[in-house]
Amino acid sequence: MTNISITDFRRIREANIDLNPKLTVLVGNNGTGKTTILEAASYCFGWFNSEVGKNNSTAKSLLESDVNINSAKFADVSIKLKIGDTSISSNLARPTEKYPATIKSNLEEIRMLARAYRTASTVSEINYPLFAYYSVDRSDIKGIQKSGLNELNNFPSTLYDGYKKALDGKCDFNEFSTWFLEINNLSNADEINSASKIKNEISVLMSSWNKLKDMKMEAAAKVMKENIEQKKSELSSLLKKSQPIYKKQLECTKEAFLSLIPGLTRVGIDRSSGTAEIIFEIFGEKINASKCSKGQQTVIALVGDLARRLTLLNSSLENPLHGQGIVLIDEIELHLHPQWQQFILVNLGKTFPNIQFIVTTHSPQILTTVKPECIRGLKSNNDNKIEVISNFQFSEGAEAQYVLEEILGVSSRPKIIQAVQNLYRYLELIKEDKWDSDEAKELRIYLDSWSGGYEPALIAADMDIRLRDFRRKKIKNEKNK
Known part of the structure; x- marks a missing residue:
């Protein structure tokens, strides 16, 4: 995404923001409109996700309540995307009740893009871009799902599940848990669902073959034997093809966790209680996600959700985590200790190198890891028109005190004391x-x-x-x- 422009959407009367192709960090006082900007972009992305999945119910239009109460005309959210050398525009609009002219959204280009991906996938295996939004409510891990050892025989996840609820703002850790347990099982040949089906077919054929032999029906038994050998060949081919894919997906996901959670040495499955659950070994202690700290849960939920979606959308890549897309994250420092804040963005960029991250923050610790050309300072005037400051000279590697005062505009000492x-x-x-x-x-x-x-x-x-x-x-x- 190269640009987002907003007119009379919620509290923002006017905003026009050019974005860095790799990372954009939005900073500004409370109430400036940082979250509103992310949500505005997510509304537009929703039309791509819904078109790919053929589910228009997930796409959002602007509501009457989204129109600024002081607007005499209409609310408008416009984004510009660049894919290779091709530029794509999309906008959502909503007129006020009293506005006489007809105002319509223009979503054709982004929907055509989605249809192009869907059509291309019928001809050859392609990789899909991820569009996802994570709000401040993203890290709610509770009621972690435990699955019985015999309950994971089916693998329901499809490519389109990579878009399901991707813009709802939350990380569904139960979805991740189910998926992770499934690919762990599927990485073992005996657990592959398709293989189980073929094995059942072979078993039925073997039973029939034995009966034919007992009945001295040699010709029919010979044909049955040929069918059995054909099925065995199919099974062997399937196992050789599928098992490495799931092993690759499993290892890539584990590596994502290892790169982003300090002290983590192992991610595994514990089946000792008769149920299967994901266990994280952190600083030598084995714990499940619900027992992790809130900061750890925040990162686990985010990384798990990103890894699952990218893997579903990019299964043909050598490393699915290198898939492309745009990810919006509100308050990237949420629940994180300052030490964690100093590596979260850097390591996200390394782990997901082809994702364009657009995030908000109030943290100088975050900003000390960001190049100045990636920072957008937002200031709201009395009319709620947003002034965008993008000419910062120094931030990456700076002392937090400098960033606090020069970029966030806050005294390093609380003057109220x-x-x-x-x-x-x-x-x-x-x-x-x-x-x-x-x-x-x-x-x-x-x-x-x-x-x-x-x-x-x-x-x-x-x-x-x-x-x-x-x-x-x-x-x-x-x-x-």
């Missing part, structure tokens, strides 16, 4: 050469007690005072000569 106010006043008095005033002395006593000698600003202030005192005495001595 009285001690901070006193510190700033004390430093101001020093600049005015009033460090030895009664006010300054009183403030210094307070600040020394507050900081316990650990405040670097006071240590630097002492050096400044010594230099200023030296200059003051020098000037005084020169006057007395």
Whole structure:
């Protein structure tokens, strides 16, 4: 996606944002419209997903409630996509009740794109792009599904399941669990459903062959034997073809988890209780997802959902996680410790290298891992028109304090705290050469007690005072000569 333009959609009166082809990070104060921008894009993507899956019920049109209450005309959401050298536009529109002109959405190009993929897939095996949206509610892992050892004989997932609920904003970990357990079983030859069907057919044929032999019907038995050998050949071919595919999918998914969860050394299946469930071995401890921390659950749910969808959509790739697509993530730092925040985007980019990520954040720790050309600062004026700032000069590798102040526009110290106010006043008095005033002395006593000698600003202030005192005495001595 190269651009998104919004007019009178919800609180946003006007916004026009050019996007980086690999990663765009939206920053701005609460209420600026970051989430609204992601949801606007997801509305447009929904028409591709629904057209591919032949399910228009999943596509969303703009509602009357989506139109800005101050609009006299209409709401409009427009996106521009680039696929190779081809540019595609799509827009959703909704007029106000009193607007006299006819306003229609223009979705033909994005729907034609979806139909082109669907048609091409009937001729040869192709890979589909992923369009997905993850909201702040994405990490709700509860009631983890456990499956009986004999309950996973069928494999219902199809390519189109890669789009199912992809834009609902949530990671369905139960869907992932079922899929992961299935491909784990399918990676073992005896568990492949198609193979089981052929085995049953062979068993029936063998029974018939034995009966024909007993009845001395040699000619019929010979034909039956040929059918049995043909079925055995089909079974052998199927196992050779299918088993490596599922093993590849399983290993790629495990590698995704290993690259994004600190301390994780193994992902496996525990069947000891008579049910099958996914177990994560983290720092030597075996735990299931429901027992992981909220931060771990957030990453597990996100990575699991992405891996499942990309694998379903790109089964012919050597590494399905290298499939293409656009992924929208609201508050990428959700529930993550600052240390995790410093690697989440970098490792997502490495694990899913052909995905364009568009994310929002309030975290300077996230921004210290992002190139400045990928950051879009959003400022809303009094009319809720969005000013987009994209000329940041420095961010990647910067100290968090610098990013907090220069990009997020927030003081590194909370000015609401009285001690901070006193510190700033004390430093101001020093600049005015009033460090030895009664006010300054009183403030210094307070600040020394507050900081316990650990405040670097006071240590630097002492050096400044010594230099200023030296200059003051020098000037005084020169006057007395």
